[in-house]
Amino acid sequence: MKPADKKAYDRDYALAKKTGKPFFPYAIFKDTIVAGLTIVGIIVLAIVVQVEVGEPVNPATTDFVPRPEWYFYFAFELLKIFANQDVLTPVIMATFMVPNIMIILLVVWPFIDRGPERRIWKRPFAMGMIVIVTGMLCYLTYLGANSPAGVASQGLPVGGLDEAGTAGMQVFMNNGCGSCHMVAGVGAPGPGPDLTNFGSKGWDEAKQIAWLKAPNPPMPSYASLPPADLEALATFVNGLGTKYK
Amino acid sequence: MTTKDIGPKNPVQKSADATIDYVDERSGVKTGTRWFLFRNIPEGTSWFQTLGFTAMVVFGMQAITGIILAMYYVPDTRGGAYESIQRITEEVTWGWLVRGMHKWGASVMIIVVFLHMARVFIWGAYKYPRELTWVTGAFLLLLTMFMGLTGYLLVWDQKAYWATVVAVNIFASAPIVGPYIGDILRAGPEFGPATLSRFYSIHMLVIPGAIATFIGLHLYFIVRLGISEPPWSKRRLRIERDEEDARREAARERAKALPGAVTYPATWPAKAEEGVR
Numbered sequence: 001m002k003p004a005d006k007k008a009y010d011r012d013y014a015l016a017k018k019t020g021k022p023f024f025p026y027a028i029f030k031d032t033i034v035a036g037l038t039i040v041g042i043i044v045l046a047i048v049v050q051v052e053v054g055e056p057v058n059p060a061t062t063d064f065v066p067r068p069e070w071y072f073y074f075a076f077e078l079l080k081i082f083a084n085q086d087v088l089t090p091v092i093m094a095t096f097m098v099p100n101i102m103i104i105l106l107v108v109w110p111f112i113d114r115g116p117e118r119r120i121w122k123r124p125f126a127m128g129m130i131v132i133v134t135g136m137l138c139y140l141t142y143l144g145a146n147s148p149a150g151v152a153s154q155g156l157p158v159g160g161l162d163e164a165g166t167a168g169m170q171v172f173m174n175n176g177c178g179s180c181h182m183v184a185g186v187g188a189p190g191p192g193p194d195l196t197n198f199g200s201k202g203w204d205e206a207k208q209i210a211w212l213k214a215p216n217p218p219m220p221s222y223a224s225l226p227p228a229d230l231e232a233l234a235t236f237v238n239g240l241g242t243k244y245k
Numbered sequence: 246m247t248t249k250d251i252g253p254k255n256p257v258q259k260s261a262d263a264t265i266d267y268v269d270e271r272s273g274v275k276t277g278t279r280w281f282l283f284r285n286i287p288e289g290t291s292w293f294q295t296l297g298f299t300a301m302v303v304f305g306m307q308a309i310t311g312i313i314l315a316m317y318y319v320p321d322t323r324g325g326a327y328e329s330i331q332r333i334t335e336e337v338t339w340g341w342l343v344r345g346m347h348k349w350g351a352s353v354m355i356i357v358v359f360l361h362m363a364r365v366f367i368w369g370a371y372k373y374p375r376e377l378t379w380v381t382g383a384f385l386l387l388l389t390m391f392m393g394l395t396g397y398l399l400v401w402d403q404k405a406y407w408a409t410v411v412a413v414n415i416f417a418s419a420p421i422v423g424p425y426i427g428d429i430l431r432a433g434p435e436f437g438p439a440t441l442s443r444f445y446s447i448h449m450l451v452i453p454g455a456i457a458t459f460i461g462l463h464l465y466f467i468v469r470l471g472i473s474e475p476p477w478s479k480r481r482l483r484i485e486r487d488e489e490d491a492r493r494e495a496a497r498e499r500a501k502a503l504p505g506a507v508t509y510p511a512t513w514p515a516k517a518e519e520g521v522r
Contacts, residue, residue, distance in 0.1 A: 005373075010374075016474045046342055046349050047345070071390065110380070111376065118368065
């Protein structure tokens, strides 16, 4: 904004204030009504949809669905989008780049858009930005709300299982791997990558076990599993799409 | 305002006045109240401009219900945290309601803060001179989201635990500083008892303190700079119309000054425009 524009705004606002009304009671009156209705709404929600007590924490069984509160669904969905493309757009995009760029843009926005214009129809760029960002947030939240919890508990449609493979599949199901990974169309489509064809990567057992113990975030570590289970799980995952399909 | 002295005052009122005067002499409370409450705001402020106040009231409600919950909550992973949540929900009188209000209040606060921000954005109210009001507000939005993140773990059930493990892993994945942030949040390399008390302390001491500070700054800016006028207030529209008229008038004058210009009767174009309007 040029100094002349600033002066013009200051003069105009001083005039608006001069011909205005006192904050108390005119603004406070409206404020109190809206805030009061909001509090009443919260109390009604608390009575109608009562809180529940979930299952107690058990860090040993990883049979879980890692679902955040609804206002973090967008971040959760973002993870899914980037999870299956670990070459061009690694997960770091979803966990670090995109959120931080958005946060920085949010904070410094007044220093980017400095023009004096305030009318909606004369600011197409700013309006385009808010429509796109809000639309994306709503869409991702909607996806998150409707994403299947999809923990595979009945078994996976995988053939050719030998003894080690069956044991590995059992470990896979008991530890809720299916709440982040899909195998042959069963399980949640993210945040973890689809494992249907994981065997084609040609990992050996040691590499797989090392990964399970210290994976890349946001996947949690499975170092607490017994060594026999880790071995079976590694054999199963390494054979997906090759030995077991 | 001058008042006519009609005799000695009621002694109660007299001593009340004396007390107020005593406090005002030392604190300036009268000036402060006038500055805060009886400042003028532009006429025709909109209902959309009540959302900021609403967010603040919901924060107040969260503080009160949070204090009540803290009286019963035990941040102990070895049999305490989960059991105390169960006790609050099932045994404590009105406990289910207070916990329900706190939980729903969090969701409503996120929505209200977001709508408030959208209003400010759409109106261009973040422009000169209110840039720093926006910056403090943006920090308030981030702090509100951190409140949700840290509070989610405290109920200490499976869903909350594993969602928070994943969330902390996300923070820890940041380059260079990530591992340190992860260790700070977890209070060590592993999730455990220390993690819960750390989240509890961040949730009820660190972030509320930060939010209160930023609300103070935000309010100071608002009172100092005044709340913005709707871009389509009656007064603004009138000014824009007058400017448009002046521009047309100037164009007409220029056209008249051109060599060979046809001069119409002075009343004609004005009347034609009146009809359009």
